[in-house]
Amino acid sequence: MNLLFRNDDISADNNAVDLKELCNIFHQYGFTQLHGVTLYGWTQEHSIENGIPKVYPEHDEITNLSNKQIKELSQDKFVGDNKELVAYINSIPDPIALHGLYHYDYSQMTKEEQEADILCGLELLTKLFPKKIVKDFIAPYNKANEHTHAVCEKLGLKLHTANGTHLEALIHYGNNWKLVEGETYRYHHHRFYKDSLFDNYKLSTERLYRFFMHTTVRPLMSIDEYKDCIQKADAQTWYGYAYEKYEELKQCYLPYMWIRNNIARDYKILETGCGAGGVLHFLWHEGFCNLYGHDYDAKAIDAAKRIAQKHGAEMNFEIVDCTTPNDIGTFDVLLGMNWFYLIDGYDLAQFIRQYSPHVAGEGYLIFDVIDSSYNKNPLNMYHTQDWKIEDGERRPSEYKVRYSTEEVIEIAKENNLSLVENWYVDYTIPRRVFVFQAQK
Incomplete structure (x- = not known):
């Protein structure tokens, strides 16, 4: 122009x-x-x-x-x-x-x-x-x-x-x-x-x-259009908020930027627990062309497909229980953000043990955890939505498992993964984001 x-x-x-x-x-x-x-x-x-x-x-x-x-x-x-x-x-x-x-x-x-x-x-x-x-x-x-x-x-x-x-x-x-x-x-x-x-x-x-x-060349969808796709799929309105505030959601934005700057555009990328596919839609904009998203929520997957169709983007979204991946194949980059620490009875060790075999060659496994520094918060044992109500009426925290950097590295090492990069995200609920590479 x-x-x-x-x-x-x-x-x-x-x-x-x-x-x-x-x-x-x-x-x-x-x-x-x-x-x-x-x-x-x-x-x-x-x-x-x-x-x-x-x-x-x-x-x-x-x-x-x-x-x-x-x-x-x-x-x-x-x-x-x-x-x-x-x-x-x-x-x-x-x-x-x-x-x-x-x-x-x-x-x-x-x-x-x-x-x-x-x-x-x-x-x-x-x-x-x-x-x-x-x-x-x-x-x-x-x-x-x-x-x-x-x-x-x-x-x-x-x-x-x-x-x-x-x-x-x-x-x-x-x-x-x-x-x-x-x-x-x-x-x-x-x-x-x-x-x-x-x-x-x-x-x-x-x-x-x-x-x-x-x-520019592959323009992002407007915020209003994106939210309209979410609404038509009857998916969680949070996905629209996350798209609008994407740069502020560092647990997703930092991995996206790392992939954008370090990964070839034809690499095969899977996001587990993808929701409406926010990270994948941003990667598609950057020219990535081999993108997959799995989530158990049918409405979220419906929204992701509607957004891809609106873009004219060839992307692959499936309804999958991400806690029991089976014949999903292998990927050059595999993502898991914002989900596995919210599942009762599921933890980081299970996530890494189940998904590391699906990382191809010397590919990458990228995920976030609740940082152990959250344990210092005097309200850390309570559900975040209940912090302002009476003590006896509070539910247990939705963030049941927290990890130190050393604990994460040790679990990854047991599964032949070596640390490439990590970031601390200083939220009220602090997170740490990790990039590990497979050693095969």
Whole structure:
């Protein structure tokens, strides 16, 4: 598609690691970004004072500072001193634009001041990024006047102001996203990072990733369509909630991301206790083509099939009692999340003993457990839905079996499995997610 992704605020205070993570998402989907570089000064919030995010701590909001004040505060903050950031931008194919010698209001400047400023900025960009040809000027705060237009025309620069779609607002407010041919999408990259102090919109790299998952080659189904399939199958409404909040359900999201980054797209993958097939539907979006799901709940399997049909996806869902797998064959990756520790009389040892023979070659067994740290919770012996009622009326906990990392590794070792990766998920009911590889 003919699109422009305009990323403002590349500056001295940027973290190159965070920027790389964001750029990798765009590159994965075949997109580059036009990065607006500010030569001097900071552009992201560094403190919150009296509830107000501040770019420069102990000063007024940056939008209230004069050009003179911003220039004084910016003198010792040169983007070229951020060597890691400059090296990374030089290493990627993305083009760059001048986003101001300083991040101040050009509409308050004379024609002569703007021309001198922009020429100085272009000269510095050429020195920092010698292989990139700068053809664009992005006006800070999207503010420009007739002189800005005249100077950019004289210097052969395309001027960008508030044109296009504000991607931050689109991601925050929208559910049924789409990309529009020929559109410009503008945003500030630093607002997507975990340590961002900007809170006007709900943003994260996970949310950005979900946006592209909905809008590219194998687009995800909209949340409303997904929930409609759940409702028509009369399956648990929780499956719709899980799809909407998928990035927050780390016991499923982390294995999915690990598979996406480490497993060949043609590997044969089975999810036991798959429910409506949430993990598998996300993997299908990523190009995986050999996907199987088992669950004892006929309504959940009906929902999974409806969703696959809506996608036009060839996926294999069957009603199976996952506590007694028999002739299910072998798989390169076998998943078991969110289910076996909820079954009375069933435990991790049984799960691993029953399913490890169905892991092909040097394939992988991936699952989560309730972490033994949950035992420290004073209410751990009670059902979570009963925590707020009288002691004598509480049911026993639904999470009857908990494991330490050492216990899990020992059980896996007895079944010829070696640890590859594990993550601690810090919920009220803490979980730990494991990736083991078969040793055959």
